[in-house]
Amino acid sequence: MEISLIVNGVLKTVHIEDENTPLLWVIRDILDLKGTKFGCGKSACGACTLHVDDEAVRSCSYPVKFADGKRITTIEGLGDRENPHPVQQAWVEEIVPQCGYCQPGFMMATAALLKKVPKPTDEDIDKNIINVCRCGTYYRMRKAIHKAAEIQTEKDSNESNMV
């Protein structure tokens, strides 16, 4: 079947034999965006987290048919080196990653959280950020999440001042 996806702002149409193919593999292998990672294939680790219509989704267990016509954001579309998303900026400032493999999933989960809860408490973070990191970067991640919220708030107020 033909499936249309708006990936990082660009309309992509892909032909899929099996509409139940996990969205992850369409993103990685057909659209060649490798920033979204495979970790477990069972929605248990969160390495594959991306956004479908601004909601954080574990794409390894999300049939591509459900994404038809929707907006997909991956780490590549969250921000770039010239224009980093507040979450990415905070991750850089706190020097969060070690091996780095789980980090895109965490950053996508954090960006989705900040959309809903612009100033998350430690409790909000504990409840919502439930991906797995083996290097143990949670300590820096928590600092980076609070910092990202600050950067975001500052950015928002600057933008509203400009209006």
Add this chain to the structure above:
Amino acid sequence: MADNKSDSKKVSRRKFLVRGGLGTIGVVAIGTYIFRNSIRREILGTVNSLDLPYTDNTDKPMVWFEVTTENNILLHSPKVEMGQGTFTGIAQMAADELSVSMNQIQVVHAASSTGNIDSFATGGSTSISGLWKPLRELSALLREMLLKEAARKMNIGIEELTIEDGVIFGNEKSMTYAQVAEGVENWKVPDTPVLKSLNEYKYIGKPIARVDLDAKVFGDPIFGMDAQLPDMLYGAVVRSTKIGAKFISADTSAAENMIGVVKVIVEEDFVGVVANSLIEAENAKDAINVTWESYENLNTEAILKIMTVGNGKSTIIQKHGDALEEQDGVEILEFRTPIGAHAQIEPNGVVASVEGDSAIIRISTQVIGLTRKEVASRLGLDVENVNVIPTYLGGGFGRRLHTPHAVQAAVMSKAVGKPVKYFFSRKEEFQHDMFRPPTHHIIKGRLNGEGYLDGLEHQFVSGDVGNHSALMPDFLPPIIGADIGAIRGGFIQYTGIPNFRSVYWHVDLPFATSWWRSLGLLANTFAMESFMDEMALKANKNAVDFRLAQIGDDAIGVRLKNVISAAAEKSGYSEEIIDGRAMGFAASIDANTPCAQVAEVSIVDNEIIVHKVTVSLDPGLAVNPDQIRAQCEGCVIMGMSAVLYEQMYVENGELQPTIYGPYKMALMKNAPKEIDVVLLQGKDTPGAVGEPPLGPIGAAIANAVRRLTGERLTEFPLKLTKTK
């Protein structure tokens, strides 16, 4: 120290060649020297004087640096980057000795084709310490060669030249390194490179941000899982879910006719399938009906029975004074740790391309040389024609100290004539891990009249760590007697005690156990430092004072005492319970790096909560203090995860569980909200960092729980038996 001298001689004899190329000029060194160190560092304690034969080919050129036309330096790292920060540390070392800025250095993985791969491994917390001298010497050598050549080209005396950020200035003229290096056929090589003094370094010692930070924050395709080659197909390999099941035969007829299947490959030791897509390969794999040789229907109880002190063969690894006689006043405690999984998030995977008499392997591995040899040997290729190109690792932790799936991918690629990518499912990753072995410890001690130990004995049993691993030459275990991995952390560090001994027992397990970050350290320190705390309580002494009084005054003893005092001071260590929180203390020495930790713990709904951990570490000279802190934080969290939550079990002959969640690990909500790191410098060269901070965490938590609840927990995962 003798090592360093012989290294210097080798460096001074080294020849340098220049390799011309499109846009780059390569500086090529002939020789080898760093690898013997890294093997040696694995050999601990009683066996540390053993010299291993090293049979690497020393005639092949090694490309360490390339000077690009943009005047940047490409540094080919012989070590892989798995999160430990080695790329950043070596970039700092090279930048300082080469007199270039950090952003002029780009670190890439050396491939087998560049020649300077570490033919042993990346592991053992040896990368920075092992490269400290040779890499700076090589960098200094290159700097001096460029200076000599610049003096010739600019026709100025070398003493009048100065260097700033890769540009050589003299007499109002200037040349970039790239300009100097261009077209040079015969380099003048200085006999002995002169290293700068420490206070001339701009980057070494500074908390510089990781060089791979941007790539990891913006999602660049840098991992093994991301590797691809043109016209690549997907492979899958059938694996038994049962321990010890050996492949006999396979009915592949159904799989062969499935959509997308290119070929089913039946080898003596495995069955693989190659298909057009990942899903098709996985589906076909499931349709293959394999007959396995019968297996034992094992369970955890059977494993525990095997894993008991007194079984197997014993080796005394440490002995001082008299043995502890069974008599009145001898305290005995037993401890156990379970099977642990690596659980690194990137599954093992590989892309192999075999064409004619050569092969390309893209893989996340800690063992480039071994992987190359295995592929060459299985396919009958010349080792020189197998180019292993490492990628960044999505976690190493020892899991990738053997990566034989490269061989399977290469066999499949050869069979279909195209590149083949294949990786483990998470279930395969859990069931076919090379686990952290379970351990059992019996510790005995006797207090004297003053309340100090006059005898201490540690008896412990472990499955294989180093022994029977692909990295360990077969001749070695019988010589050493003990498993060099299992005994790590198993030595008694309180050498002020008049009588002590440590005895290692080895038993064989029916499944593979091997290297897991810090090896025996996590379990051994948990047992011994829990025991020490119990003795301090019994002697009615402060846990810190009790420890300090029984440590020897040799160099490592002094450094251990210093980290213990620093941790006590920084944490405000107290044995009072304040607001429902207690502190637990523990210390260890690993690979000559002492570490002490204080865990602040409370109990909520009968769950152990770790609020804060203070870490005091003496890694010697800190090349990058921020990355050392990051390693301490990571070790604390990975360690507490293993201590409080993780355990594999065996049921009906299968290793379980096979997925995150049921394999419970620390999540964000469990990680301490405060980790305070103090770094001491008790020696003037860099030491081990990536593993030593895993030592104390288990006992630090258990000791806090003991002080809080009165209950001595003796097994991972630590769980209160009574409701508090």
